[in-house]
Amino acid sequence: MAPRVLVSDELSETAVQIFRDRGVEVDYLPKLGKDKEKLAELISQYDGLAIRSATKVTEKLLESATNLKVVGRAGIGVDNVDIPAASKKGVIVMNTPFGNSITTAEHAIAMMFAVARQIPEANASTHAGKWEKSRFMGVELFNKTLGVIGAGNIGGIVCNRAVGLHMKVVAYDPFLSDERAKQLGVTKVELDELLHRADFITLHVPLTDKTRNILSKDNLAKTKKGVRIINCARGGLVDEVALLEALNSGQVAAAALDVFEVEPATESPLFGHANVVCTPHLGASTTEAQENVALQVAEQMSDYLLTGAVQNALNMPSVTAEEAAVMGPWLKLAAHLGAFIGQMTDEPIKALNILYDGTVAGMNLAALNSAVIAGVMKAANPDVNLVSAPIVAKERGIQVSTTRQDKTGTFDAYIKVTMVTDKRERSVAGTCFSDGKPRFIQIKGINIDAEIGAHMLYTTNDDVPGIIGLLGMTMGKNGVNIANFTLGRSGVGQDAIAILYLDQAIDPKVLETLESTGMFQSVKALQFDVA
CATH class of the missing domain: 3.30.70.260 (ACT domain)
Known part of the structure; x- marks a missing residue:
């Protein structure tokens, strides 16, 4: 019997056709996601659920989803999916983390032009029949210094575009290696130096305890007078009240925000300010990006339902069912070893050397490596998962090496992870006992x-x-x-x-x-x- 998929949000007809062409039965009911009771009534009929942001996959809904095997989110954000509840139910949650990177980066560049040349205000003035040419004196981007906070996937694209505009680019990112910085054509700096040097600052980091209010009142005071700030990443990275004070004092010349601390943002202390450009979280809103993520989620879900292949899963590694039974405790151990390393360093990581000794050396090392890398990266980027982790590591210029060896010590098997930075090496090792519980055995x-x-x-x-x-x-x-x-x-x-x-x-x-x-x-x- 062919698997059945429900599409409960707006998805392109091309994406829906992919399911049909692959031999998956699909029901396209784009309004159903907003009707919680009707969705709960019908969900048990389906093996897969394809969504955007309107459908809320709650624990209650999952209780009714007796046959559901996979939820596919066309986009990166999965705030509307209860991932722990899905995991308990054995439902895989997939997203499309890289489908809208270019679109979001381009929006940041567009916002930078907007604040540099006061385009929204000039547009409103001209529409009002005024001709205030002398009022709107802008600044060039050419030869200005752009400070990029977060040089990962989207931040790296912004760096590339800014270099093409002949800007001087400085980047702050604890995971940015010297080699990757050289590839991007940027100068790697600490945050304080970036704040001091930048004429424009753009943010491209996730919202974590470490990055919340990274542009705080104190940090805004460290910026170059007249700086212009762009945030198309996450609300909460910039202290909005402190930003208003800095705008009023002239410390910050202008700001462009696509994201806000509370969304939908129906009110903000920044609304109405002449030197603030605001858009309603449009970073991923282009025809191309929406089409890309829709096609990608249709392909991923079809692959899983028809062949068992797992891509961009947020709650499971890419392993076969047979491997999972044996590897479960070792995958947890690998993630813990990586998490230890990730939480112990704020320096750019040059390399991760992973040693597998004994019986574990014969397992699926690609999945184990991904678990280690994801553990390392989650300290700075909680959106990283077992599938995207190797890609993120490659983008950051982190060299990952793997060594297998026969049993050499007291334990039948163990994993040892060594992190290399410019300043030090740090290692941690662990094993799994017969009870399946991971343990640290060497630090x-x-x-x-x-x-x-x-x-x-x-x-x-x-x-x-x-x-x-x-x-x-x-x-x-x-x-x-x-x-x-x-x-x-x-x-x-x-x-x-x-x-x-x-x-x-x-x-x-x-x-x-x-x-x-x-x-x-x-x-x-x-x-x-x-x-």
Whole structure:
């Protein structure tokens, strides 16, 4: 029996025809996504659901989707899909992460031209019958310095276009390597230097705890007077109230925003300001981009339903059913090792060297590599998944090498990940015991045996008395329960580490308390997805 797909949002007829041509039965009901009750009534009839943003794939809807195998989102954003609930139901969630990159980059460039030449205001003035030629004195882009915050997929395209406009481009991105910066023709800088040098600043990073309000009041004060700011990435990257103050003071000459802290943005402190250009989240809104993502999602869903091939999945790796049964714990371990590395460094990563020893060396290393890379990259970009991770790493110029070897030590199998930057190498190794639980077995060359939990604390120090008591006392005073406490050292009186498995997230003030003792070389709170 041919698989059946429901298209519940607007999708191009060409994309719908792809399903039919591939032998998939398809029902095109583009208004159904807005009718929650009717959708819930019909969803059990389908193996696949193709959507845009109108359809909400909730836990409640998934309870009715007794035959659903895959949800395909034509676009990158999946805020309208409950991915954890889908995972529990065994439903694959796919998106199309690269179909609208050029469109979004072009919109950022268009917005930069708009604020440089005051085009919206000049347009409104001319339509009103005025001829205010002297009022609209713009600036050239030629030979100006563009600061690009985030030089990944979209940011890299913006860099390329800006170089073509003969702008001087400086880029801040913790994962941007020297080699990739050279390929893009940009100068890699730290954030403060970018703020100080840039005539224009454009943002191309996801919204995370690290990037939220990256253009804060303090950082806006560090910018070059008269800077122009463009945000076509995510609302929340720019403090809108602080931006208004900077516009009114003249610190910021103009701003162009396609995204806002609250969307739909029916009101904002920036609305009505003469030097602010606003658009309603149009970054991906071109005919070509919408067509591209529609065609891509139709191909991906057809491939999966007909052959089992998985592309751009957000909640599973590209492995066969037979492999998944054996590899499950090792995929989790690989992701944890990558997450440890990713959370431990703010430096551009040049290389990842992944060693597979023993029985794990005979598994699907492509999937395991993807899990490691995704773990590393998620610290800076939560949108990275097991499929897109190798592409993102390649774009960032990160060299990934893999080594297989026969059993060489105490464990039947283990994985070791070594990260290389310009300044250092850092390694972490782990294994899976017979109970299927991943564990860290070595950090910085120091042997340990640490169970992995959602919330962990990692410290390094000289091997001196009092560390255990200090950590225990500090956790106790702050109401943090320790589930597991592991120590390791390179030798008596030499380098030592501690890794604590905690029952809850640790407050930053507790970290500050530990750091203030002067007993530790580093103190780091770590988070791991152990679901």
